[in-house]
Amino acid sequence: MTDYLLAIDQGTTSSRAILFDRAGRNVAMSQREFTQHFPDDGWVEHDPEAIWETVLATCREVIEKVQVGIDQIIGVGITNQRETTLLWDRATGKPLYNAIVWQDRRTADSCQALREQGHSDLLQASTGLLIDPYFSATKLVWMLEHVEGARERAERGELAFGTVDSFLIWRLTGGKVHATDATNASRTALFNIHEQQWDPALLELFNIPASLLPEVKDSSDDFGRVEANWFGGELPIAGVAGDQQAALVGQACFAPGMGKSTYGTGCFMIVNTGDVAETSRNRLLTTVGYRLNGKPTYAMEGSIFVAGATVQWLRDGLQLFANASETESLASETRDGHSVYLVPAFTGLGAPHWDPKARGAILGLTRDTGIAEIVAAGLQAVCYQTRDLQTCMLDDMAASPGALRVDGGMVCNSWVMQFLADMLGVQVDRPTVLETTALGAAYLAGLRLGWYQDLDEIASLWQCERSFFPSMEEGERQRLYLGWLEAVERVKSDRL
Numbered sequence: 001m002t003d004y005l006l007a008i009d010q011g012t013t014s015s016r017a018i019l020f021d022r023a024g025r026n027v028a029m030s031q032r033e034f035t036q037h038f039p040d041d042g043w044v045e046h047d048p049e050a051i052w053e054t055v056l057a058t059c060r061e062v063i064e065k066v067q068v069g070i071d072q073i074i075g076v077g078i079t080n081q082r083e084t085t086l087l088w089d090r091a092t093g094k095p096l097y098n099a100i101v102w103q104d105r106r107t108a109d110s111c112q113a114l115r116e117q118g119h120s121d122l123l124q125a126s127t128g129l130l131i132d133p134y135f136s137a138t139k140l141v142w143m144l145e146h147v148e149g150a151r152e153r154a155e156r157g158e159l160a161f162g163t164v165d166s167f168l169i170w171r172l173t174g175g176k177v178h179a180t181d182a183t184n185a186s187r188t189a190l191f192n193i194h195e196q197q198w199d200p201a202l203l204e205l206f207n208i209p210a211s212l213l214p215e216v217k218d219s220s221d222d223f224g225r226v227e228a229n230w231f232g233g234e235l236p237i238a239g240v241a242g243d244q245q246a247a248l249v250g251q252a253c254f255a256p257g258m259g260k261s262t263y264g265t266g267c268f269m270i271v272n273t274g275d276v277a278e279t280s281r282n283r284l285l286t287t288v289g290y291r292l293n294g295k296p297t298y299a300m301e302g303s304i305f306v307a308g309a310t311v312q313w314l315r316d317g318l319q320l321f322a323n324a325s326e327t328e329s330l331a332s333e334t335r336d337g338h339s340v341y342l343v344p345a346f347t348g349l350g351a352p353h354w355d356p357k358a359r360g361a362i363l364g365l366t367r368d369t370g371i372a373e374i375v376a377a378g379l380q381a382v383c384y385q386t387r388d389l390q391t392c393m394l395d396d397m398a399a400s401p402g403a404l405r406v407d408g409g410m411v412c413n414s415w416v417m418q419f420l421a422d423m424l425g426v427q428v429d430r431p432t433v434l435e436t437t438a439l440g441a442a443y444l445a446g447l448r449l450g451w452y453q454d455l456d457e458i459a460s461l462w463q464c465e466r467s468f469f470p471s472m473e474e475g476e477r478q479r480l481y482l483g484w485l486e487a488v489e490r491v492k493s494d495r496l
Contacts, residue, residue, distance in 0.1 A: 005445055006062070006073050006235070007438035008055055010080045010164050011243065012101065012265040013312070015054035017062040018435055019073075020442040022451060024461045026435055030061035037098060042105035042347060042356070045098035048086055051164065052171055059231060070233030075449045076172075076226060077239035077441030079246035080164040081265075082187045085139035087150065087212075088167065090160050093175055097147050099164070100139040103266075103305055103347040107138035108356040114138075119205060126192045126199045128277060128286025133348075133356050134303070136163060137189035137206050144208070154209050161212040163188070165240050169223050172237065177224035180214040182291035183245040191216065193277060193288055196296060219245070219290045220448040239444025241290060243437045244268040248289050248299065249444060250436030251405040252459040257397075261389075262437065263410035266350070267307035267382055269389045270299045271397065282392035283352045292447070292455075300396060302351040302389030306344040306360075308410050310378045313346065320371045328413045331376040336476075339364040341384075341487035342377035349492070352392050357493035364487070382410065383420040384484040390424055403427040403467070407436040414468075422472035423481065432463040 002021060009016040014033040021027050034050040063073070083102035088095045100106070111131050114120075120131050129135055140161055144151045153159050160170065166180045185191040185198075190208065192199040198213050217223065223237035241249065244262055248270050251260040256274035261267060270289065277286050277298040289299035311327060314320050321330065341363045348356035362374060404426055410416055411430050421428040433439055446452045 003072050003074050004066075004068060005442040005451070006059065006076045007442040008059065008076065008078045008168065009243070009435070009438040009441065010051060010055055010078070010168060012081045012103070015051065015058050016438065017055070017058035018438045018442075019062055019066055019068065020439060024433060024439055024443070026433060028062050028065040029435070030058040030065065032058055040106070042108070044101040044103040044347065046084065046101055048088070048095040048099050048167060051099065052168070055168060056230060063231060070231060070235070073235055074451065075236045075238045075445045077443075077445035078165050078168055078237060079241055079243050079437050079441035080168070080184070082163060082184060082242035082244065083134055083136050084164050085136045085143070085161070086164065086167045087140065087143045087147070087159055087161050088170070090158055090175070093171060096150055096159070097143050100142065102134060104139065105133045105348055105356045107133040107142055110138055110141070111356070122201065122205070123189060124279075126194070126202060127186065127189050128193050128279075129187075129189050130283060130285070130354055131189075132354055134350070135187060135189035137202070137208070140208060140212075141206050154212055157209075157211040159212060160214070162214050165242070166214045169237060169240070172226045172230060173224040174227045178214045179217050179223055181217055181219045181221065181240040182288045182296060183219055183242045184240070185216045186288040187242060193286065193296065193298070196291070218292055218294065220292055220444040222448070236449065238448035239441050239446070241441060241444055244270055244301065245287070245289055245299070246440030246444070247407055247437045248272065248440065249458070250433075250438070250440030251407060251431065252462040253405065254455045254459055260405040260407065260436075261386055263307050263382060263406065263408035265307065265309045267304035267385060268301060269386060269393070270301045271393055273298045273300055273397070278396065280392065280396045282396055283354055284389070284392050284396060285351070290444070300393060302392060304382070304385045304389070305347050305350045307382045307385070308408065309346070310342070310344040310381060311410070313344070314375060314378050320375060327375050327379060328415045330372045331379050331415045333372040334376040338373050338376065339366065339483070340369055340373045340377040341484055342374065342381050343487050343491045344378065344381050345491050349488070351389060353488070353492065355492050358491050361487070361491045363490065364483075379413065379416050380419055382416065383423045384481065386420060387423045387481055403429050405429050405431065407431060407434055417468045421468040421470045423477060425470045425477065428468040429464045430466045430468070432465040
């Protein structure tokens, strides 16, 4: 009888549940999208109950698909959209407000005020982050200040704050466990990544009661047990990591200098820096890659807010095609070196610009521009933005990974992957298992539960499906990239 690990992958636009066998193979998957809410310019929210209901539904569906007995599932791993912020009642588990999503820009003005007051150095020195609406702290402050009675109730200890992982753990364990892992904690702008604890100075700066905060655990740890009524039996929750760090584990990037880039709703490049918390000179982020046995492994990260979301917008907003799978053939129809650039600053620009008030644009349109050119420009924007991050990392780390491991929904598009290799000038490796975010959560749970002895055993399971090698002339690469840089300058908020 085969045993499985159940991975919950709670993302920005959908929730997924995947059963993995011991070899790291995807045995069955269920996925459900949920509604995105945009109540104001730059605001992005989720209904927490929709998150919860889609997680429950996908887990039940995937168990039903394989006709698995609950005794064949050894445990659960959770990975999640990071920075998305929730506040709920400890007595009832009911959220006080919608989840404020990582993409949300409503706190841009308060972040600007904090920068002007000179708090940037304190926050970066402690958390490795920048002051930006992206992170959880200012989202939580907004809730405390704008939800009626929230601050008073928080100060009385009646409320709980958490990122999506904490909310799911709370619900799955029936409110018995209020916890997060070090990777998710490191994205709140409240966690000291050097001392591995919530930072009292930052809690004071943001005026956040410590009673709101979850316990911070290792990424592979005991997070309590799923109550039997949810899936027909109790299950240990044994692995938790934010989605990008989970992908770092799923891609087996365990040696310093190894890096991966994930292409989902956004794009996130992370490079393992070992036990050294490198500080970027180029406004990249220092973060916890994973924490095992109390020891953090650090990483440097560049965050792009919009990647796959561009394809979604081209499909649903402009209705240029019916299915994302059509983009590869459309892009292949374009002539080499076309002049169209799409800058997808729909919710501002992430690294290295950190301009929350920038807005998107399509530039370089001519009479012969058609659907294919606009689609190609949207796909190429992802590669140009990755080049932005690569340039910064090369300067910060003075070393280049021999190859970049890629994952996420967009990497199925071989046209994009070839253009990525051409734009970066490095080998791009696409793994056999593309669901590396969920796989990382499963690996972390498997480590805790004794399925895997160590990281070396996990690394031995990684397999490459296809490698893409750069073939573009250096002159053409530079010409295209300089055109991109010019396009980005034209959408920045100081030019609008």
